[in-house]
Amino acid sequence: MPAKLSVNLNAVALLRNRRDLPWPSVTGLGRIAxxxxxxxxxxxxxxxxxxxRFSDLPEIRALIDDEFPDREFNVEGYPTQDFLDLVEATEPEQVTLVPDDPEQPTSDHGWDFVTNVDILHAIVARLRKNGARVSLFxxxxxxxxxxxxxxSTGADRIELYTGxxxxxxxxxxxxxxxLEKLGKTALLANQAGLDVNAGHDLTVANLPALAKSIPNLAEVSIGHGLTADALEYGMAETVRRFVKACGW
Structure with a gap:
């Protein structure tokens, strides 16, 4: 089965936050996607x-629950207590844990799993108890x-950093x-019993080769490149182009 597409709405929210106005609507564009x-x-x-914004999460949760109950909500972030509380209140289908410093402009590296295995094990157990699938950057x-x-942390998946x-x-x-590096890491993950997601700077042009290198790729999360294309093609047509690039 081809990789599923999860549309990252952060760039839409960033554009909205340039003004104290409700547009572009994060949930509105999420609905279109x-x-x-x-x-x-x-x-x-x-x-x-x-x-x-924290206030966006219950609105997106309601959008999916009320109009698209067969789709998924993925919330990613560094697992502070505030983040974990927010996730537990929102009940996403998937939580992706990243090792970001709060000041980083974007995620740019994965976890050192060996060093953080005990910390991550406790957090993963907490999130899975709440019903979430857990992916680790x-x-x-x-x-x-x-x-x-x-x-060994108990996670379900890794998300490969494709920056x-x-x-x-x-x-x-x-x-x-x-691509060779990504394919080798994905194979190791599959052999260990982990499913594989991927995300960062993925585009319509580079998705097919990635999917070929990782035949069992479960999901891609795409925001910046997809939002950039949406300015040219519109959100609906852009999503259709990315879905097709994933192999659907």
């Missing part, structure tokens, strides 16, 4: 609420030792090298 075939919606509510070239540690691959858009040789 789901109507066009997106399999889910993703947000990353940071402590300073510079893009997704992972470096594209993680070692077997790291993957074994990721599995270096996306950043090689103008260098085919580098892109091929990054």
């Amino acid at each position: 789901l109507e066009a075939g997106a399999h889910g919606l993703t947000v990353h509510p940071r402590p300073d609420q510079r893009h997704t 992972c470096d594209p070239d993680a070692s077997e030792e790291q993957i074994v540690a990721a599995k 270096p691959y996306g950043g090689a858009y103008d260098d085919p040789a580098k892109a091929a090298n990054e």
